[in-house]
Amino acid sequence: MNMTLELTPTDPKIGSELYRLPELDPVTNLGPKTFYPADPKQRLYYMPFDYGLTYKVTDPPFNRPDSDHKGYAIDWNMPVGATVIASRPGIVSYIAGWSDDNNGVKISRDEWDSDVLFTTSDFYIHLVLDPSIVLGRRIERGEIIGVVGIENHLHLEVQVSKHSGVGKDGRFTNDVPFPIVEITDRTDGIPWNGDICKSQNICIQ
Numbered sequence: 001m002n003m004t005l006e007l008t009p010t011d012p013k014i015g016s017e018l019y020r021l022p023e024l025d026p027v028t029n030l031g032p033k034t035f036y037p038a039d040p041k042q043r044l045y046y047m048p049f050d051y052g053l054t055y056k057v058t059d060p061p062f063n064r065p066d067s068d069h070k071g072y073a074i075d076w077n078m079p080v081g082a083t084v085i086a087s088r089p090g091i092v093s094y095i096a097g098w099s100d101d102n103n104g105v106k107i108s109r110d111e112w113d114s115d116v117l118f119t120t121s122d123f124y125i126h127l128v129l130d131p132s133i134v135l136g137r138r139i140e141r142g143e144i145i146g147v148v149g150i151e152n153h154l155h156l157e158v159q160v161s162k163h164s165g166v167g168k169d170g171r172f173t174n175d176v177p178f179p180i181v182e183i184t185d186r187t188d189g190i191p192w193n194g195d196i197c198k199s200q201n202i203c204i205q
């Protein structure tokens, strides 16, 4: 199953608010193309909540038992008001305001996967966004992006599009797996339903 290359126009959440990522520097400035972003730490995913806290996975990726997801999204059961922090750095590329207490935000960056330049977008859903979250803003890992809204859980998925696909044609691939650094008791870094996840996020910058 090739989850990374097929464009499927199925995402109903794509709106007109999409922000076009800035053009990249010439390729020669990016370092080896299979290693961009150059710092490997920048490419990793950490738990999207504060250091030391534990939350339970209540909906794992579709290839795990007891999943309601169509893709590789993960839901954590989190109380209303729990802080959500950026799992990975990037640029705010999309803000969805479905209601006052149920918003979504995509944090995106361009990166190489083998010979192909992609834009990956981390889509955080069911938040009340922090007022500081505005289109085009750079977000570092560990920065607060909002708090959990009335849905009582955080949904995180990672979408991939061809470079400059963000905002260009409104089409994304299916979401893709994103192993999380702190999940060391699963060989692929991807949780199962009911796993209790502990964040070490803030101390690993």
Ligand SMILES: [Zn+2]
Pocket (backbone or CB within 6 Å): 059, 069, 073, 074, 075, 154, 155, 156
């Ligand atoms: Zn979900």
